Amino acid sequence: MADASIIIDGGIVADPRWNTPNGNRVGNLTVRAGRSRKNDQGGYDQLSSTPYDVACWNEIHDLLAAQMPEKGSQVRITGTVTGVRTYEDNQGQAQASVEVRAEGVKVWPKRQQQGGYQSQPQQGYGQQAPQQGYSAPPQSQGGYDSQPPF
Template structure:
């Protein structure tokens, strides 16, 4: 039975790291922070949970990460399979989870300013697209014609 695919939506706390194994296999690592919070009566937000996802992109998925290159502060959506979970306690006594993910898909959201203004498609397109693939958001019609295949692209989740 294949592993279940998970979808993680969150923020990038630092720039991705790129490397290769001794035999030359390319690998990229991207940390994603996600969690839940709730509004406080006096304003502001209270953090309820925070989980760090260590997403590893192998081979052609490394190329996708490199092409889209989310930077520190970007909001992303990552798909993949869970490889393991670690629990950590910080110096100040807070506990958090770190989940290891074998990542196979990536979508980088546009900056908030661009989303509010309704500007353009996300940087670099989305899930599993090769570097030279057409770019754009879900539901965009191909150039020069009507939408194909029912008029929209289903997201992969």
């Protein structure tokens, strides 16, 4: 049975971890994605939140590293689900995290102090960096302008 394909639009919750086990390059990201709704006070109520442990191997590692991700950056990850890890949080509650092997990655710079997102995302999305400029992913979920879709 094949692993399930997944697309994750979310935020990086910790700086990436870079390793080279057995000569293979790997970048590990912890990404949190979820839904929220605007409330009557002008803020947002969190409706759901799911953590993902994303492994970016070899060529995808290189693509990720070139985009210089950091905590707070928004990302879109395509990949396959490889498992679910359970753990106990600081309050002793059982939690789960979805493990994903990335097949494509795009990083938007984190919000700037003034001016919001930069007008163009960093290079990336597939297994190879685009030859010239930015090439947007398929517009299956609402299209892309200069801002990420989340």
